Amino acid sequence: MRETCVVVPCYNEGDRLCVPSFLDFLRNSPHSVYFVNDGSKDNTLDLLGSVKKAYPDKVEVVNLTKNFGKAEAVRQGFLSAIESEKFHYIAYLDADLATPLEEIDFLLSHIESGIEVVIGSRVKRLGTEIIRYPLRHYLGRVFATMASVTLDLKVYDSQCGAKIFQKEIAEILFLNPFQSKWLFDLELLYRLKHTYPENFNKIILEVPLRTWQEKGDTRIKMLDFVTAPLELLRIKRKTIDTKAAQTKVECQKFIDEKTL
Numbered sequence: 282m283r284e285t286c287v288v289v290p291c292y293n294e295g296d297r298l299c300v301p302s303f304l305d306f307l308r309n310s311p312h313s314v315y316f317v318n319d320g321s322k323d324n325t326l327d328l329l330g331s332v333k334k335a336y337p338d339k340v341e342v343v344n345l346t347k348n349f350g351k352a353e354a355v356r357q358g359f360l361s362a363i364e365s366e367k368f369h370y371i372a373y374l375d376a377d378l379a380t381p382l383e384e385i386d387f388l389l390s391h392i393e394s395g396i397e398v399v400i401g402s403r404v405k406r407l408g409t410e411i412i413r414y415p416l417r418h419y420l421g422r423v424f425a426t427m428a429s430v431t432l433d434l435k436v437y438d439s440q441c442g443a444k445i446f447q448k449e450i451a452e453i454l455f456l457n458p459f460q461s462k463w464l465f466d467l468e469l470l471y472r473l474k475h476t477y478p479e480n481f482n483k484i485i486l487e488v489p490l491r492t493w494q495e496k497g498d499t500r501i502k503m504l505d506f507v508t509a510p511l512e513l514l515r516i517k518r519k520t521i522d523t524k525a526a527q528t529k530v531e532c533q534k535f536i537d538e539k540t541l
Contacts, residue, residue: 285312285445286365287385288358288373290351295323297377297496300332306382307336313368315341317358320348341365352458352465359455363448371451375442377496384490388445397450397484398473400436401443404489412494431513432471437487439467450484460519461512468516 291298303314316329326344333340343361345354355373362371370389374380380401388399405411413421421440428439444466446454454472459465474481 284368285370286315286362286368288315289376290317290354291325291376292319293321293323294325294376298328303332307339313339315358315362317343317354319354320345350462352462356455359451370445372445379496380443381492391488396486397447399445399486401441401490402438402487403441403493410492414495460515464512
């Protein structure tokens with residue numbers, strides 16, 4: 282199996298970080314874990330240090346001196362993993378392990394020729410254990426419809442915190458900071474669509490998870506849902522502007538080369 286790194290953003294996770302689960306995963310898996318301490322004010326950094334001490338060759342702790350938010354924490358974890366030049370795939374999971382670590386291999390098993398990105402989705406089906414609060418589930422479906430219409434993205438569950446990227450794709454998608462702090466999952470997919478407009482549906486696969494459990498201490502508030510339409514429009518405008526700027530630079534480079 283090719284080298285895979287799991288990026289885990291952490292902010293004040295002292296009361297809910299399940300250290301034994303990470304130790305078991307590292308003991309029985311070939312994968313590495315890059316934790317990102319996002320300016321935590323509790324004992325999170327000490328807990329992450331204890332995991333690294335147990336598996337120094339498979340664990341890195343990226344320590345941010347102040348709180349930047351989940352989007353930037355994940356991005357910094359990816360940039361660090363990319364810089365190491367050790368991994369073929371880079372994934373991210375939420376620190377609360379709503380998506381169990383064992384689902385990483387399940388998602389990796391769906392990578393085949395041509396598939397560069399695999400994203401998990403929370404779909405309640407027979408034979409699976411998907412536990413969600415009803416209100417958040419229905420709000421999520423309303424948001425998914427809104428996002429699909431605004432960004433023309435046919436994705437069932439953009440906000441599921443379980444995604445895997447081939448390293449070369451990650452180098453492009455995580456190069457620039459994100460516009461949105463909590464819709465960055467969706468922003469990632471929109472970047473991917475605009476980077477590979479012809480092949481988008483061929484290089485990405487959405488896979489229903491086998492297990493996912495809602496955790497009580499959610500960091501997303503009702504106000505985030507209220508402001509979601511504005512966030513979607515910001516993502517759309519910025520991504521299009523960035524793509525236009527890149528095209529302009531590429532065209533000018535082509536003209537310059539022709540005139541030499």
